Amino acid sequence: MGKPNDLVQGTLDLLILRTIQLEPMHGWAIAKRIQQVSREVLQVQQGSLYPALHRLEQQGWIKAKWAESETGRQAKFYTLTAAGRTQMAAETANWNRLSAAIDLVVGEA
């Protein structure tokens, strides 16, 4: 099963960046969205998600803001920064190259 832990190093970063590129999201929603979009294949563990979010924030690729959420409680919303957008583009390109390559190998067999 494809847990993010088993994915290529850094793939979780890409998943997070892509997920929040449309609108600011909080941690729980990010995990949920990844799960939904991947049709329940990718289950993001909290133990991986929050360290990754904090790491990305340290790198300056995403920034966080505390705001009122739809439930009326305060939640931490993550937004993509300009640098994060560049990073996402680079990582996406990289991923495409890599997955195409893997497809070639796997498809040939």
Add this chain to the structure above:
Amino acid sequence: MRFAARIWMRVKMLAGRGRAGARLDEELRDHLQRQTAENVAAGMSAEEARFAALREFGNPALVREQARAAWSWNWLELLARDVRYGMRTLSRSRGFSLIAIAVMALCIGAATSLFTVVRSVLLRPLPFRDPANLTMVYEHFRNATDNKEGFNYNSVAPGDYYDWRSKTNGFEDMAAYVWWSFNLTSQSGELPEVVVAHAGTSNLFPLLGVQPVFGRSFTEAEDQPGGRAVMLNWSLFERRFGGDRSIVGNTIRLDGNPFTVVGVLPPSFTYPDTQAQLWVPFESLYGAGSPLGPEWLHFHDRHYIHVVARLKPGVSLASAISQVGAVQYQLHLQNPIAPVAEDVAPRDMNEDLAREVKRPLLLLMSAVGCMLLIGCLNVANLLVARGAARQKEVAIRGALGARRLTLIREQLTESLLICTAGGVAGVLLSLAATRWLSSAWKTLPSAADVHVDGTVLLFSCGMIFAAALLAGVLPAISSTGKAVFAALQATSRTTGGSLSRTALRKTLLTVEIAVTVVLLIAAGLLVKSFMRLRTVNLGCATDNVLTLNYSLPGKKYDKPEKVNAFNEALLARVRAIPGVLGAGLGGMVPGSGAGSDDVFRVVEHPPTRPGDTLPDAQVRRADPGYFSGLEIPLLEGRFFTSQDRGDQQNRAIINRTLAQKFFAGENPIGKHVIIPVYGLAPFEIVGVVGDTLYKVNEPAFPTMYFPLLAGLADFGQTLSMRTATDPLTFSVPIQRQIAALDPELPVSDVLTMQQIIGQSLGNQSFSSTLVLAFAVLSLVLASVGLYGVLSYLATQRRTEIGIRIALGAKREQVLRLMLMDGMRPALLGLVLGLAAGVGAAQWIRAMLYGAPAVDGWVFGAVSGTLLAVSAVACLVPAWRASRLDPMQALRTE
């Protein structure tokens, strides 16, 4: 921009660490609540929903830790926490901590001090312009393998220097200087004094890149025979002229001649030694009134000057030197009989200055290194013992999920704390020690600027970290391994203790003892060599002998009759002083150095072929009473008489070594020698006297004596007198007699023979004492380590010993058992140490006098001492174990 933003982010994180932690908790709680809410919506009960959410979430504490780990300041927090833990555990066992810190302070302090000295003496570039391109150039005798350093780096003859300079182009320039001494007198009634001076060519200061603080350096016009310019060293300028810069342009009197002060050298300029008081132009030494006639400038066979050269940019040292070597080889071929070297050799300037102290310095540095190693091993040993005591704590923490790296890091922090505290104390200690070292060590070439600076502190920091790592890594790794968990399984009745840990401690101990043995052996050999030097027979009277030097200036004493009149009048006056048993005048006394040497040939022997090396002998002058005054025995022939002067002055007396070496099987009396540098007149050998040593730690050298009554005013004479009582009480009366004969004549070096010997032994005694101190300290450390290990072992085996005694083991048996346990690493260490000691002895052989490097006596004494000390260290815990009350031991488990 992004970089700045990231930095800002970090600063924000650092400032708001506490708040960020709270926020993180809030964020995680929010996540949990949402999950719970979703579960409820899916139809679970509230309770069920919360558990499910928690289950999915995993260990909240762990998630928090992992998220925090992404923060950039996390390491700082971890470090702070480790330091806090370390402090707490260290303060819990205060005795242990204090001992460990004291050990490290001593070791790091000593190492820092020595490094400071090594750095300023051997490593620091000289305060000259572009010092990397400077080099000394010496003459080099190719066939002089049996001649030690002296002939491989032989002083240069002036004629060679001028040829090198004019005929080669690999060096930007070459300059020369020579040691000299003057009688400094003044018009204003200050006491006359003898000053050490150097005479340097006018291009020397520009070549070195040294600017005078006041005035200027020499011009080419002043660097001529009869040139009368002088530059003062800062020390003389301060001391004698009160730092008054109006002295520049005034005249001072050197050997009675007026010299104009043209400049004052900066305080930092203490090249080539700190004794130098002033500089005169090189060629000004030659000419009227000087023992050096102008023709000396062209001699190729009188070696007494030093040459400094600066490489041309882009030219390699090897190619520049090979050019000079080619010129020198031509000179050698042109002078087949005279001693002109075939080759030249360069020597690094720092090395050149430090040649006397380099070896002892390196020796001391190695000794300190060994001591530091022992100190680290000791701390490591203590840490292993503590690790054993905390075995359960470590095991429990490991079981609760502490990572091994975290545990290792924590223990390393502890050793780092010990080493840092010890290091800080040690550096403070070394500030004082360095000052003492540089003042006590007389021959250090740049003693004035030995001080602790940034580089030294950096070195100390590096040393602290290295020591912490060395002391901490082994114990940390050994106490956190998988085997630790066995501690949890063990029942309360542990009897065996951890075998592997005990083995580790014993290994550390073995190494410690081996290193100690090596140090002890080195110290023992040095001390023994020093003791032997103290009892060396110099070949002349050494008790109650007073000596002093004076030098008759050639301007005033321009005829042999005047010189002889002064010398004979002085001798008559000295001999008339009650209590003076004998007095003599000579060029120098035994034990005060090699002096000058010249080659000679024996007229009656078959002529030497061109290309042969002529035999070499030290040359001395002596008055008729010199030998009896110093109690040097006459073996054959006669001493000089007062007739040996004027046209009778071509007489010579040889010493026993010369007679044996060059007149084997024949009678030297009546034979004649020719000394080429003195001209072709033969000298008749009239006597053979006993050997004297020119240096305490050197064997006797062939020596020739010539009559002092030839009456040359030259390089100074030494008056020596044997007295009935304490010779120092005669120093004032003697100086009064000299002042009565010539009030302008200064005397220097008023010393007893014992002081002269002491001076030449000074360094030997200094380094051997220091090495001995380090060795004894190491022995103490090693025995403390041994004691610690055995005490620990005894506590671990309490139950076992209790059972043994309960089952009827005799106390002596227990004692023997425990003793053997402790003595085994000691014995093994001793054997290893003895083996390594043989190697170390070879290494320091050059510093040992007259002793085989592998000295059975020293090796035996070291073994005995070590065994005795370690037996005592083992005996206490072993005794305690054998007195154990079995009932109590078994009950308290």
